[in-house]
Amino acid sequence: MMRLKDFPVDECLLQGNAACPGCPATIGLRLVLKALGKKTIMVVPACCTSVIESLYPHTSFDIPVMNIAFEAAAAGASGVEASLRQQGRTDITVVAWAGDGGTYDIGLQALSGALERGTNFIYICYNNQIYSNTGIQRSGATPYAAWTTTTVGGKNELRKEMGDIILAHHIPYAAQTCISYPEDVFSKVTKAKNIKGPKYIEILAPCPPGWRFSMDKTVEMGRMAVDSGAWALWECENDKMIFNGKSKLILEKKIQRKPVEDWIKYQGRFGHLFRPQRDEKRLKAIEEYVDSLWDRYRKCYLGK
Amino acid sequence: MKKFSVETSLSYPKKGAMGKTGSWRVFKPILDKKKCVKCLRCWIFCPESSIHREKDDSVSIDYEFCKGCGVCANECNVKAIIMEREEAKKN
Numbered sequence: 147m148m149r150l151k152d153f154p155v156d157e158c159l160l161q162g163n164a165a166c167p168g169c170p171a172t173i174g175l176r177l178v179l180k181a182l183g184k185k186t187i188m189v190v191p192a193c194c195t196s197v198i199e200s201l202y203p204h205t206s207f208d209i210p211v212m213n214i215a216f217e218a219a220a221a222g223a224s225g226v227e228a229s230l231r232q233q234g235r236t237d238i239t240v241v242a243w244a245g246d247g248g249t250y251d252i253g254l255q256a257l258s259g260a261l262e263r264g265t266n267f268i269y270i271c272y273n274n275q276i277y278s279n280t281g282i283q284r285s286g287a288t289p290y291a292a293w294t295t296t297t298v299g300g301k302n303e304l305r306k307e308m309g310d311i312i313l314a315h316h317i318p319y320a321a322q323t324c325i326s327y328p329e330d331v332f333s334k335v336t337k338a339k340n341i342k343g344p345k346y347i348e349i350l351a352p353c354p355p356g357w358r359f360s361m362d363k364t365v366e367m368g369r370m371a372v373d374s375g376a377w378a379l380w381e382c383e384n385d386k387m388i389f390n391g392k393s394k395l396i397l398e399k400k401i402q403r404k405p406v407e408d409w410i411k412y413q414g415r416f417g418h419l420f421r422p423q424r425d426e427k428r429l430k431a432i433e434e435y436v437d438s439l440w441d442r443y444r445k446c447y448l449g450k
Numbered sequence: 451m452k453k454f455s456v457e458t459s460l461s462y463p464k465k466g467a468m469g470k471t472g473s474w475r476v477f478k479p480i481l482d483k484k485k486c487v488k489c490l491r492c493w494i495f496c497p498e499s500s501i502h503r504e505k506d507d508s509v510s511i512d513y514e515f516c517k518g519c520g521v522c523a524n525e526c527n528v529k530a531i532i533m534e535r536e537e538a539k540k541n
Contacts, residue, residue, distance in 0.1 A: 150490040151507060157499045161515035162466030165497060167474060168519035172497040200467035208463045328494045362520030362533075365495050 147329045154180050163206035165198045168361030170351035170368070172198060173325045174272050175243070178349075181335035184209055186239045187226055191219040191253060193245035194279045195272075217252045219244040220260035223267045231266075239268065239339055246273040249348075250286035250306050261315040261344045268338050268345045272325075274353035275305070282356045289376070290435060291428045293358075293415040300418055300428065304435060308348060313382060318343040321381035323390075324350040326368030330390055334381055341383075350377045358414025367412070375403035375436050378443065387447045397443055406432050466515065471498070475518030477533040481511055485530035492522035492531060 158179035165172045171194050179186065188211045190196055196213055200206045214222040223242040230238055244253055249271035257269060276294055277283040284294040284301055287308070291300040312320045319341045321334045331349060338345040352367035354360065359367060371377040372392050379390040388394075395401045407429060410416040419425045444450060488507040500516040501509050511522075523531040 150494055153490075153494060155503055159499060160463060160465045160467070161499055161512065162468055162471045163498075164468045167497070167517035168521055169497045173495060173521075176497075176499060177494070199461070202459060203461050204464040204467035205461035206463070206467045360520075362524040364497070364519070364521055365525055 148332055150328065153328070153332065154183070156180070156184070158184060158186075158208045159198075160206045160208055162200075163198050164200045165194070166355060166361070168354045168364045169194075169198070170274065170325045170353060170364050171195060171245075171272050173364070174331070174349045174351055177325070177328050177331045178241070178243075178270060178335050179209065181332045182239050182241065182339060185237055186210075186241055187212070187230075189214055189219055189223040189226060189240070189242045191222075191242075191244050191248045192216040192279065193243075193248050194274075195243055195245070197279060216248055218256055219248055219253050220265075220267075220269055221256040223269070224260045224263065224265045227265050227267050240266070242267060242269045244269070244271055245277075245279070246271060246275060246287040247277045247279075247285045249273075250308055254311075257346075258311075258315065261312070261317050261346070263344075265344050266342055268335070268347065270335075271308070271346075271348045272351045273308075273348055274351045274356055276353065276356045278353050278356040290432060291416065291419060291425075293418060294356075300416075309380075312346045313385075315344075316385060317346060319345040319381070319383050321346070322348045322350075322377075323379055324368040324372055324377060325352075326365045326372070327379065327391060330379060337381070337383075356415070358417070359412050363412065367409070370404075370409040370412070373404045374406045374409040375440055376406050376409060378439075389443075389447070396440065397448065403436070403440070406436050470514055471517050472514045475513075475516060475536050477518045477520060478513070478536050479511055479516065479518070479520065479522055479531050480534050481509065482530045482532075483508065485528050487528055487530075489527065491525050491527065495521050495525050497521060 159175050186209050219242040227240045275287045282295050284297045286306040288301050289305045323330050379393040389397045396403045493501045493503045500512040520533050523533050
């Protein structure tokens with residue numbers, strides 16, 4: 147694994163952009179663009195990143211970016227890739243960078259199509275578990291019992307397991323990571339860059355205004371999510387599943403995962419579970435869900 | 451091959467596309483270079499790329515664009531960065 151000292155110094159995301167202070171998407175973008183370098187074309191649908199690009203006629207991206215409709219990130223990237231292939235340019239990486247709304251809900255059909263066609267591109271979903279760009283609405287990625295402006299008393303449904311949907315396409319490379327682990331993000335993106343065919347990477351991005359926590363805790367929140375088992379770090383290359391870092395230890399039961407409560411008690415979006423009195427029923431349901439998730443992982447990938 | 455042209459609006463890269471974002475700041479990060487161990491955690495986690503990395507891996511803070519989120523101070527293992535309230539600006 148690469149050390150922080152060996153990371154490239156070049157920045158493709160310029161300073162003075164429109165991101166909120168403490169934004170996880172810009173941390174993710176910096177890491178991804180450090181790994182991919184300048185020979186990259188990015189396709190961005192409607193999401194926070196289209197705001198981070200800042201106002202016309204200026205942009206904060208130092209690489210070519212194509213903005214496209216919400217549902218069409220993967221379709222647009224397929225077009226760019228086809229055009230480059232026709233011109234014989236094989237040195238350029240095509241990346242679709244979409245939020246969880248544009249991946250889990252609205253862009254799912256185009257993404258599934260591109261994966262099935264075998265388009266040679268990387269699809270990166272930065273998952274902040276809400277439609278944060280339009281003002282914190284619920285998405286398919288929002289976890290159970292979380293507050294959003296459209297689920298005022300807490301969401302009633304469990305979140306979608308996007309990883310499983312992607313793995314069902316049997317693509318050459320799929321991975322799940324988190325902005326709090328820069329070495330992990332960097333190695334996964336570099337690996338994806340050198341593989342031909344469709345690649346999918348999902349990055350957990352804890353959003354301070356959306357999750358209602360203090361903006362200096364962005365990175366810490368991501369680490370807590372992995373420690374609690376609510377988010378797993380894994381990569382799947384040619385149908386071979388490998389868990390990374392702490393998630394590997396949790397999978398092999400070498401360490402006990404921390405209670406999810408330790409993670410959610412710092413987030414205002416779960417505040418109604420603790421105030422005015424503790425909602426034991428829903429807190430128990432959250433822990434049981436994460437336990438069932440790991441039991442399923444153990445059954446599928448350890449065979450027990 | 452038939453030639454065709456498409457007209458579209460293009461934006462060009464510019465540093466500070468939203469102006470000097472340093473004016474958004476309420477708390478200001480102050481770096482104590484004596485305490486710094488050059489681990490580069492602040493540099494990699496700064497959402498705004500406002501922590502500059504020098505050739506010898508020492509870091510400096512760019513106050514022109516730093517939005518004052520405090521991620522660097524929170525992630526510093528040796529507490530070399532502290533957050534101080536910004537002085538009242540004279541317009």
